[in-house]
Amino acid sequence: MDKVTIKEVAKKANVSIATVSRVLNNNYPVSEDVRLKVLEAISELNYQPNGVARSLKSKRTHMIGIVVADITNPYFMQIAKGVESVVSSKGYNLIFCSTNENPTKELKLLRLLNEKRVDAIVLATCDKDGSYIKQLIEHGTPVIMVDRKIHGLNADTIVEDNFNAAYNITNYLINKGHKKISVVNGLLSISTGKERFEGFKKALEDNGILLIEKYVLKGNFNREDAYNAVKNMIKEQREDLPTAIFAANNLMAEGAMIAIYEQGLRIPEDISIVSFGDLSVPQLIKPKLTLISQNAYVIGQKAGEIALEKINGEKDNYREYVMVPDLRVGESVKQV
Amino acid sequence: MDKVTIKEVAKKANVSIATVSRVLNNNYPVSEDVRLKVLEAISELNYQPNGVARSLKSKRTHMIGIVVADITNPYFMQIAKGVESVVSSKGYNLIFCSTNENPTKELKLLRLLNEKRVDAIVLATCDKDGSYIKQLIEHGTPVIMVDRKIHGLNADTIVEDNFNAAYNITNYLINKGHKKISVVNGLLSISTGKERFEGFKKALEDNGILLIEKYVLKGNFNREDAYNAVKNMIKEQREDLPTAIFAANNLMAEGAMIAIYEQGLRIPEDISIVSFGDLSVPQLIKPKLTLISQNAYVIGQKAGEIALEKINGEKDNYREYVMVPDLRVGESVKQV
DNA sequence: ATAAACATAGAAAAGGTTTACTATAGAATT
């Protein structure tokens, strides 16, 4: 029942444990016959080194924590997959954590990951306050911020150009003749929520269109909140519906669409919609949505690369990478 | 840059390291004034215990490995979420691994998880051979098999009643008058593939309907393989299309639908379809699919519970849990 | 007043590795 240790291997092969370790790590000359003896003992005993002990000594756990709002959100899953594609070949494993957009839970998770001594953390924060993150970095744990940033934090950051993308897609709506535009957004305490809202407002402003407060909806960046917000809005504004909805995130677009259909409205005949971020299985959802297509997988890959760099080398230079997402025109916007 | 250790806390609080440890673990009487001194030192130094060292001594890592074909498949994500919902409150973290249906990669991942000394493994295997899994269990690592089973393996197993569910939904098609039925399935080396196919065949047989080989499609349980298989089938059988398709998994249903639409056919007017497993965002996909609705989240929860039990207690009794999935009637099957 | 029980604290071993240091034998250099 108990696991075989390096001692037993050493005994069986008639060598010291140092020699076994050297055969395993291949970082010191060992004569060929001894090496073979050791390898034989290893395979006979079916020895598998204790990674915990290794980590204790080497101060490397070969684990990377990834902390996002919700691991079931395809956007974050894509990021995770991107990270994994880069780090798994180097023998790293990923620990997934969901904050559910709760800053307290985020802090708890970060502490836990720190206790586990993960080699790096990839984080899409829901916090406005970076003090614990700063601490982590100062104490030598690389933290790579993805999707969302915190101002004034000395950390590598990979985000999308939210302001301009939101500006552009709002402009697109305006050029199609829309003036009564509703926005379904996440919280403004999150950088993506804030920036997308700023871009949206700027586009209205530049076109001399007034922001209509009753069309400004907010919630957590998820399907349910968007569904409820849009449903209520439609019910309350039956007589004065917006002609278009800007959903500030993929899940919110889905929630909004479900609400629209449930209320017996058509897209885009009765109401147009655009999304920030791709839907799940977009090929099966009609009409094809006009949206900002994001770079989740690439962001993940970049985050993975930076994580590996930081783990192995220089830790005190930081960069911010801004990805420029595409505007993809679909059929969800009507000319008015 | 270096992390604070228990030694420094002890020094600062003027006590021994044993006392600090006792304050942390609260498993031995410590006088109130000493406890306060220690807690103060901890917070002043911002000490966070080294989980690696703890794990080495306590032989508990508080990590559970979860190994599935593809972490981006919503079905497996639901399982993972179910596991997480149960174990995270007990302080456990999840390490996610994707095998991409590659048994060699699975073995590598299992070895890695074993080296990491995870406390338990939740596994949806793509392997037919359970020898390494058996080894793991014998050496004291609980392995909970989910979704897919391996015959003759002494492990806790939680699966769906694939045979009967497949039988029932095929029967449903037959009762709707379908005789030319195509099946898009995963590999038969995987228990779910095999059992669903058996159920499918039995239903045909019981109704005196012949299996038509050219309508039997196979691939990995993913969107792409299903898409390609169905696309080719439609092209080749233009003159003799099946009237219905049984997709043996959620992703395959999606791939099949995309192919059907791309080939200019309608659902269910030109071709009916049923799915084993729920689609992503089913509310947005028209027509509403008739399908076998699975219990992924519940399976995950059960797996989490069993994992915790096994970690803490009895290890040598094993059970197989069989969940009975629902048949949900939608609008994707035409009466013929 | 003495013995027994108790509450609290520390010393030290243990957990399974890696690695700096030391040792030895034979090869190469002078």
Add this chain to the structure above:
DNA sequence: AATTCTATAGTAAACCTTTTCTATGTTTAT
């Protein structure tokens, strides 16, 4: 032939905890 190198192997410390065992002072029982 004496000296220096080199290749290879072992010893023991270190990584940071937890926990057993021991010690001490105090309380309770007799």
